[in-house]
Amino acid sequence: MSGMETILLEGTLSCKAMIETHPGRTRILYTDEKKRTRDFSWIIRKAREAGIPVMPCSRKTLDERSGSKSHGGMLLETEPVQIPELKKTGTHAGFVCYVEGVEDPHNLGSVCRTLYAAGCTLLVLPARNWDAVQPVVMRASAGTFARLSVACVQRPEDLTGWMQSAGIPILCAERKDARPVFGFHWPASFCLCIGGALRGLSxxxxxxxxxxxxxxxxxxxxxxxxxxxAAAVFAFAYAGEQYEAEHK
Structure with a gap:
């Protein structure tokens, strides 16, 4: 393990997602010594299979360690998910989404949950340090922040240049010279760009x-x-077309 700072994830969904997708980043799984559900047992088994130490604790110890009572009896000490720059990732096909203007970690978590459910293959964010708030993002996203492929760009030009060089069309959530999202025929690969409610897109x-x-x-x-x-409406407009095509 590296000497990177760690964060503490709460709840079975966040812990399960991190163990399944980034086992090499996890340090130790803390569990309520008196709680045994099917989901708990499965997560504990997967942690042990991955070589992750499991420490049964009293509920009081978990409350004190997390500083809350909302952990559901499970905590995971782990390094944060790392978000690479877009230019350092491989090629991406399908539904790519770029989101600007989201500062609140609860909102980012909600966006991740929606995009993952709708089949998004890559989420691109403006570069910033999300490490400290990843526990909130993970909880709000039901663990999907760890399951999504996520990349970042330093400048909007980095996004547009990369998409243009990859031949991926850019679609913007923007009213000027626009057509309704309902009934739109989505390309096989595209980058949907969504801005914040106040400032919109760059x-x-x-x-x-x-x-x-x-x-x-x-x-x-x-x-x-x-x-x-907005992300939910756009994402499921796409998902709806995919569903109809697959169930004709």
């Missing part, structure tokens, strides 16, 4: 768009949806 990104898409409202509301809600 001009660099919108200028590179091959198509803008918007969400039609069935009311007179003028405000933009928050990012997790």
């Amino acid at each position: 001009r660099t990104v919108t200028d590179a768009a091959g198509q803008n898409l918007y969400i039609p409202y069935l009311s007179d509301m003028k405000a933009a949806l928050d990012t997790p809600s």
Whole structure:
């Protein structure tokens, strides 16, 4: 193990996802010594198979170690998930999503949960240090932050340049010169770009768009949806088309 700082994940979904996807980064699994469910037993077995130490503890010890009572009887000490720069990753096909303007870890977790459920193959984020808030992101995402492929870019130009060189069309959640997302025929591979409700997307990104898409409202509301809600609508518009094609 490296000397990297560790974080503490709470709950079975977060711990299970990290053990399954990044076992080499985990340090030790703490479990409630009196709790034994099928899910608990399965996670403990997988941890031991991966060579991860398992330490049964009293509920009081778990409460003190985590500083809360919401852990559900399981904690995992682990190194954070590392987010590589996009240019250092391989090629990506299918549903790529770039999200700007998400600062709150709960919102990022909600976005991850939605994108993973809808079949996203890669999430790209602006570069920043998410390490300290990864326990919150992991809990809010139901562990999908560890299961998604995630990369980052230092500048919006890095995203647009990479997508253009890879021949992946850029689709923006943007109302100007847009068509409704419902009924849109999604390409085999694409990068969907979603901005924050207040500032939207960077001009660099919108200028590179091959198509803008918007969400039609069935009311007179003028405000933009928050990012997790918008991501859910766009992602499942794509997922719905895929589902219909597979179940004809």
